[in-house]
Amino acid sequence: MANATSATGVPSPLVGEGQGGGDGRTLPVGIPPTPNPSPQGGGEPPGVAVGDLAIARAHRIAAAVVDPEIPVLTLEDLGVLRGVERRRQSIIVKLTPTYTGCPATQAIRLAVEAALAEAGMANARVETVLSPPWSTDEITETGRRKLQEYGIAPPARGARARSLFADETVACPKCGSTATAKISEFGSTACKALWRCQACAEPFDYFKCL
Numbered sequence: 001m002a003n004a005t006s007a008t009g010v011p012s013p014l015v016g017e018g019q020g021g022g023d024g025r026t027l028p029v030g031i032p033p034t035p036n037p038s039p040q041g042g043g044e045p046p047g048v049a050v051g052d053l054a055i056a057r058a059h060r061i062a063a064a065v066v067d068p069e070i071p072v073l074t075l076e077d078l079g080v081l082r083g084v085e086r087r088r089q090s091i092i093v094k095l096t097p098t099y100t101g102c103p104a105t106q107a108i109r110l111a112v113e114a115a116l117a118e119a120g121m122a123n124a125r126v127e128t129v130l131s132p133p134w135s136t137d138e139i140t141e142t143g144r145r146k147l148q149e150y151g152i153a154p155p156a157r158g159a160r161a162r163s164l165f166a167d168e169t170v171a172c173p174k175c176g177s178t179a180t181a182k183i184s185e186f187g188s189t190a191c192k193a194l195w196r197c198q199a200c201a202e203p204f205d206y207f208k209c210l
């Protein structure tokens, strides 16, 4: 076992082949030919193709996942589900983050992946979509009502046109009074501000506009 055989000097059998034009610049440039995406009901083998029913099912599952921070809100209520599409044999669930750097974003992604896996949809995965950015205007009417019932003042409308630092009129989610004042820019989470109602003296969270 002590035989130290040196491999130096053994010529590689590959040396000497393909010497003409090996500068790597001869690759064809341009758009690779895209095969015609198989038409509905085309030649895809059954059992492999992702059907419309599977797409709809993945959409339903993802839409029903709740926000870990505000468990009364589903992703559909929040408006972060940007669509579900088929890509070859996979189902892509497209989500957009709410606030950049919001810790809930990662939790939401994991929750969706878990829900899809639990439903046996092994071919579904989550993709993050950054553009166009999410705005609180995308919270649905149902979502706004749920927020209010949960004790969080829903964000004012027209958020995109509004500055975070502009004076805002926020109605108390408990009594509806607009005699309210901001106590702190940060409430229970970074995306909420802490307000207090002067009519009923209750503090409450206000979902900040974005």
Ligand SMILES: [Zn+2]
Binding pocket: 172, 173, 174, 175, 176, 177, 197, 198, 199, 200, 201, 202
């Ligand atoms: Zn009040």
